Amino acid sequence: MTEISDWRYRIERYRLIGVRCRRCGSVYYPKRSKCIKCGSSDLEEVELPKRGRVVEYTIVRLLPDRYNRFHPYAVALIELDDGTRIYGQLTDVDLDKIHEGMEVEATLRKLYEYGESGQIVYGIKFRPVLSR
Amino acid sequence: MEVSLLGIPVIAGYGVIPIREYWDKDVVSLAINAVQNLVKSTGLKDFDAIYVGNMLSKYYEEQASISVHLADELGLEDVYALDVECGDASGAYAVLEAIKDVLSGESKIVLAGGVEKSTDELPHRLYRGISLSEDIFLVDYIGLTNLVNHAIALKMYIRRYNVDKADITYLSVLDHENASKARHAYFRFPIKLDTALNSPPVADPLTLFDISPNIDGAAFLLITTDDIAKEYNLNYVKVLGYGYSVNRTRFYERFDPTTLTAAKRASQQAFKRAGINTSELDFIEIHDSTTIAGVLALESIGVHGSGTAAKYIRSGVHRLDGELPINTFGGLKARGNPLGATGAYAIAEGVMQILGEAGGNQVKDAKIGLIHSMNGFDLSSIVFILGGD
Numbered sequence: 001m002t003e004i005s006d007w008r009y010r011i012e013r014y015r016l017i018g019v020r021c022r023r024c025g026s027v028y029y030p031k032r033s034k035c036i037k038c039g040s041s042d043l044e045e046v047e048l049p050k051r052g053r054v055v056e057y058t059i060v061r062l063l064p065d066r067y068n069r070f071h072p073y074a075v076a077l078i079e080l081d082d083g084t085r086i087y088g089q090l091t092d093v094d095l096d097k098i099h100e101g102m103e104v105e106a107t108l109r110k111l112y113e114y115g116e117s118g119q120i121v122y123g124i125k126f127r128p129v130l131s132r
Numbered sequence: 133m134e135v136s137l138l139g140i141p142v143i144a145g146y147g148v149i150p151i152r153e154y155w156d157k158d159v160v161s162l163a164i165n166a167v168q169n170l171v172k173s174t175g176l177k178d179f180d181a182i183y184v185g186n187m188l189s190k191y192y193e194e195q196a197s198i199s200v201h202l203a204d205e206l207g208l209e210d211v212y213a214l215d216v217e218c219g220d221a222s223g224a225y226a227v228l229e230a231i232k233d234v235l236s237g238e239s240k241i242v243l244a245g246g247v248e249k250s251t252d253e254l255p256h257r258l259y260r261g262i263s264l265s266e267d268i269f270l271v272d273y274i275g276l277t278n279l280v281n282h283a284i285a286l287k288m289y290i291r292r293y294n295v296d297k298a299d300i301t302y303l304s305v306l307d308h309e310n311a312s313k314a315r316h317a318y319f320r321f322p323i324k325l326d327t328a329l330n331s332p333p334v335a336d337p338l339t340l341f342d343i344s345p346n347i348d349g350a351a352f353l354l355i356t357t358d359d360i361a362k363e364y365n366l367n368y369v370k371v372l373g374y375g376y377s378v379n380r381t382r383f384y385e386r387f388d389p390t391t392l393t394a395a396k397r398a399s400q401q402a403f404k405r406a407g408i409n410t411s412e413l414d415f416i417e418i419h420d421s422t423t424i425a426g427v428l429a430l431e432s433i434g435v436h437g438s439g440t441a442a443k444y445i446r447s448g449v450h451r452l453d454g455e456l457p458i459n460t461f462g463g464l465k466a467r468g469n470p471l472g473a474t475g476a477y478a479i480a481e482g483v484m485q486i487l488g489e490a491g492g493n494q495v496k497d498a499k500i501g502l503i504h505s506m507n508g509f510d511l512s513s514i515v516f517i518l519g520g521d
């Protein structure tokens with residue numbers, strides 16, 4: 001990605017904007033142009049729920065330099081409250097305490113920044129829900 | 133078998149270099165060294181077309197169009213030169229382009245293979261580089277790396293089939309055992325299972341010995357038809373069948389996450405073209421970029437049922453002296469995984485086996501072998517079935 005593409009994707013990144021199939025209701029994030037369940041191309045933009053639970057996760061220890069300051073971090077397969085599955089990076093979490101079924105919520109965080117232009121890139125990460 | 137008026141496509145020569153860290157060489161020089169070995173053993177140095185598989189030279193060395201530079205260095209003129217990129221399956225896809233080229237009648241003698249100069253990058257840039265076949269949105273905005281899908285699939289697999297992780301990691305023990313005798317392999321020493329299990333985590337529960345090293349290498353094949361190979365007095369191996377397919381790129385949107393669907397479809401096509409089934413195979417080279425990838429590949433190409441491959445690997449049936457040897461020179465884990473060259477190495481190893489030129493790694497009576505190569509975690513897969521004359 002470059003500064004330009006980071007800017008282009010900013011809204012779907014900040015607000016978790018995906019697409020929903022108007023025919024069968026499947027939801028995808030990030031956006032895609034065709035539904036892989038029913039084949040329909042009739043998709044509408046939709047804002048995804050901001051809460052879900054961890055289905056599986058791994059702890060990433062060999063990582064790109066733009067994420068050095070988060071080393072090591074967890075990437076989880078998350079099922080959102082509407083059943084949509086996505087990948088999300090976890091934050092504010094003790095890596096030893098992550099578990100399948102753990103409730104998580106979206107939070108806007110700084111991802112990385114560009115040295116020369118100074119542009120800072122924000123995006124959604126997921127943190128444990130402390131109390132219900 | 134693939135039938136054409138032009139004859140049967142064959143692989144009539146190979147040239148590989150040992151997989152090492154070549155600090156003093158660039159990507160084109162590595163390719164030249166491998167081609168020189170091929171020229172030396174075949175006596176042929178003129179080609180109608182060259183296909184060069186490579187994944188990351190545009191990213192590492194910022195060198196594009198390797199095939200053209202290679203053609204120039206080799207002194208070739210009026211040659212069809214094309215770069216082929218399909219992640220760590222690039223080398224295998226380059227070979228398929230050559231086969232299709234020969235089958236079409238456009239070219240008669242074709243050079244195809246792959247090259248990768250992985251050590252030109254610092255580790256953190258390398259980790260992003262080898263993740264670049266994944267959706268860049270996920271790589272840059274979520275922190276996805278090439279290992280995440282493998283790690284999550286491993287956990288799902290263990291949970292679903294109640295498999296002992298040690299049985300999966302045992303594949304790296306088998307790989308090292310085979311590589312210890314192979315001159316061109318990177319890790320030429322055996323390891324103990326305990327060492328592998330207790331190595332540092334890289335993407336939990338994957339540890340260092342579950343993943344393959346991204347090192348430097350180059351491997352090239354000579355593709356032509358049986359008639360032309362005979363004309364030049366070259367020993368050859370027939371391409372009995374091939375297949376290829378793609379999978380959902382987003383792992384979390386796959387309907388069956390513990391099946392490598394592209395590998396499954398690719399192998400089914402290849403078996404159909406070859407008119408054989410798994411029971412007729414004498415050896416298999418699988419793309420074990422991680423141990424779990426290798427286990428799932430064995431199941432997906434139909435050698436074992438879902439959830440059972442690891443137990444068979446542990447039992448010894450896939451050792452070099454077993455019923456159905458796999459990764460006869462150490463696979464990706466121990467022979468090494470020079471990304472865009474990896475698939476070409478696997479094919480060259482298959483050719484060595486069938487021609488009886490595998491030295492200390494020779495599988496007894498190796499007549500038919502299956503080669504699997506894939507891009508990432510089955511983003512795409514390609515399968516060849518090779519056979520002796």
Ligand SMILES: [Zn+2]
Nearest residue numbers: 021024035038
């Ligand atoms: Zn649909």
